[in-house]
Amino acid sequence: MIAPRSWNRLPRVAPDAVHALTQRSAGVPDSLPRPLLAHGNGRSYGDVCLTEQGTLLLTRGLDRFIEFDPQQGVLRCEAGVTLAELLALVVPQGWFLPSTPGTRLATVGGAVANDVHGKNHHAVGSFGHHVRALELWRSDGSVIECRPEDGNGWFSATIGGLGLTGLIRWVELQLIPIQNPWMWIESQRFANLEEFWAINRRAEAQWPYTVAWIDCLAKGKAQGRGILLAGQHASAQAELPAFKEGGKRIPVDPPFSLVNGLSLRAFNTLYYRQPVKPQGALTHYVPYFYPLDAIQDWNRIYGRRGFYQYQCVIPPREAEAATAALLDTIAKRGEGSFLAVLKTFGGKPSLGMLSFPRPGTTLALDFPNRGDKTLRLLADLDAIVREAGGTLYPGKDARMPASLFQSGYPEWEAFSNYVDPGFSSRFWKRVTS
């Protein structure tokens, strides 16, 4: 048996059994050890998709479309369909995902279970806002069809419910219409955090999609310098450019992380210095939304020991000070990622009891796993987040203390009433113990 892993390649734990689902109506054999946990395409970071006990249910075999209405843009599909497979079907027919994370290799079930968000959160909310219905299989054999209007709690528990309320078997989504697969993107450089706040505010008022990449190593007056990308789906064009997907991949596991102080500094500086296009340009949706998907197995760059992803959200009032404090701490240690991502969430309340998106600013970074040294840095970041009343993203966490989870997700106890007694995850055990 090969133990499935999450995308950051840690923790390394193995369940008692692995079972591949191939038929959505089939249920799960009683002979398999409990508790159960669904594992999609392994694109979350950390242990929400892992367990040390019981059975991991692999959902990639549930990859069928069920119904698509190309007039209304309503698609129902099995939970193991990846966003890439979904887009390949609907984009040529003039539809797009209303909300998409930075990888199209996640499954639809995983997108629901983590209530993922995208660059347009300030305009449309998160993935869960666009789910019309879903089907939940419970380990007692019952099946629950959940809709947002039901009001009985099953929907809001399952959106962002980390796969703990049962097995999501299918999902029905409302898509958004597009004219073509291209995006109109304006990029502009900002010299520091202060400038970011100003131009980000303007950009959010005008554009459905905004995101900033920042140089997390820059200090002093240059702290938080970066590039802001604002975009919208392109309008009808007289002529569209050609687009061909490249197929690069990291072919081997380097014995150590290729991400170190030297490569980080070089990359971040070069990225910041790249030519920007403030006048705007057409960009295909694939490189705009999914830049890292172009490099297959990019997670290998961090070596065999894997890496930690750290994504926090800070409430608006504390956002500016806390973001500066986080960047200070990171730059001082010389740690940090190739690309740190900074974005502000909008005010649309998330539908899930455990949804991560909430009003405020979110910062996401990767850190190569250097053992205790890294964990100490993350604990220091935790202190800033906690102080500012913020919290961390479960789908990207392998180590947050239970207390930080519980303070950031005050509905967790109410949520636990909806947890299927036959389901659990390493994450859930960790943050509720």
Next chain:
Amino acid sequence: MNSLKRVILFGATSAIAEQTARQLVAQGASLYCVGRNNDKLMALIDDLKVRASDQQQIDGCAADLTDSDQHARLIDAGERVLGGIDGVLIAHGTLPDQQACQSDADLTRQEIETNALSVINLLTLLANQLEQQQHGVIAVISSVAGDRGRQSNYVYGAAKGMVTLFLQGLRNRLAKSNVDVVTIKPGFVDTPMTAELDKGGPLWAKPEQIAKGIIKAMQKGKGEVYLPWFWWGIMLIIRHIPEAIFKRMSL
């Protein structure tokens, strides 16, 4: 080149056939799908309908192919829905438990019936029909296991070997009628059923790769095809080990 606009799939819900169906639909084909499990078949048909354009027909029927009385009716229904037959893929089968078969003659006979006799019954009916219409292609998923009997799965191997040999004769007979007969011999395939095995090795292929090879072989009217191709070399060696040595090997 054989056109594959109207294709009947037997055993359509197997992992390889399902991927073949998706790729055929992507190439504009109309399909009639036969599978044993009704829920699985309906899920497959719904999926293919979503993928297909309005001009393509997607339909099918659940049936147990060990019941050979059904065969003529199924072929007729497929032909009626599709408005003709350009190609047929026979992909149904089971993977017998060799140990259980060794202690149970009834089970052995049953496995031979499923994996060989039901296929031969279908082939007999299809061959006459395609011979008459003077065009088309029949492909059958046999196995590398049919190339030589081995202690670990000779019941399955014997059934597949029978199918392979039958197809050789049929190919010979139908060559003059403009009908191609294709024997597909896949090696190890990474299907959901083998998800828990370690498939890091180069011998394991994805069902979508096999499906691509099947469609190409059907279009080109190939004879016997190993998928992926390198199994040709592996089986060449395995077939040529002298029996005196082979009988002592634990394969």
